[in-house]
Amino acid sequence: MRKDPEARSHAQAREQEDPSERNRPIPLTVALITLAVVIFGVAYILLSEPFGRADLGDRRTVADLRAPAAGATLAVADGKKLFTANCVACHQASGKGLPGVFPPLDGSEWVGGDERTVVNILLHGVSGELTVMGITYKGAMPSFQQLSDAELAAVASYVRAEWSNKAGAIKSELFASERKSSTRTTPFNGEAELKTSTDKVP
Template sequence: MPNEPDPRYRAQQRENAEPEERSQPMPLIVAGLVLAMVAFGVLYILMSDPFGNSALGDRRTVADLSGPAPAAPGAAVDGKQIFTANCVACHQATGKGLPGVFPPLDGSEWVHGDARTLANILLHGVEGEIEVAGTTYKGAMPAFQQLSDAELAAVASYIRSSWSNKSDPLPPELFGQERKASTRTTPFEGGAALKALAAEKPT
């Protein structure tokens, strides 16, 4: 028999070659895009405004975020500021409200009518149907008992003298009196309950 190769050699021939690691360079177009993005980011940072406090990302100051400072004892309270902070979202800066949704304050009989009724609306809120300037609204107005008597008087006086309203201001004492006199813990049940209140004689 002719000389046969060593069986170990044949086994080695059947095995696959060792895999090779080949370098896969990044395509030039991808490298170009990455470099362009990095360059844009660097330029944007260099050309933008100086960095500020990260907590004030919209550049409001600490005073802005703290809200209006409480009025010092004896100082006048800004009714317009209180209106803007608490009422303008519904009744709008024009006092016209939103048709069919939130009633107007401009020309409202509840605003320039009985002062005691207006004070109780602000103190206790209203839920249910109420007619304002000939239109019936059904919704809810929250109570603002958390405001001081001076703040309630300021915002009431503001809406009574703004837009087309030309009524007299209300004193803080009225709100203090109504706050103490009432045991109500729920909002008034619409316009009917407010009319009943107006018909009552204050104690």
């Protein structure tokens, strides 16, 4: 039985076209906006300051980060800061030390005594018995020879003039000469060796 031609045309009209892939390019408006954003970003980077605002980041230059010259170290060495960083844990900010454990620097005859003794204590350290203000301490003080001569002079001068101490400052040249003339690689063995080695009694 043959179908009516009109019925066949209605059936064909209800059918959908087969799907097909088509090339859909980015709309021109979106492409222009993207290009404008990229151009703005490049221009901003090229025209803005290298490090931005000072309060939002580190603006130090390579020159600022270089180690100071030997002559400049003397000018910038801060004895109080060096003492706080290296000595305060044992000798305390008050210079009183810890009773029976770490000797005081405030009023110490070693601190206010001969300059060479102070210099050698800082350069080489002391291990063993050390009598300070009539009390004998037995412990160990490390060497601080890793510090520069100017830094050692700054911290020694600070300690000798701080609290009740009234001793004079020590120049970095004395640290340099004592460091150069000594072959010692170990701490002094108590006060007896310290006195003998420095040839001075505090």
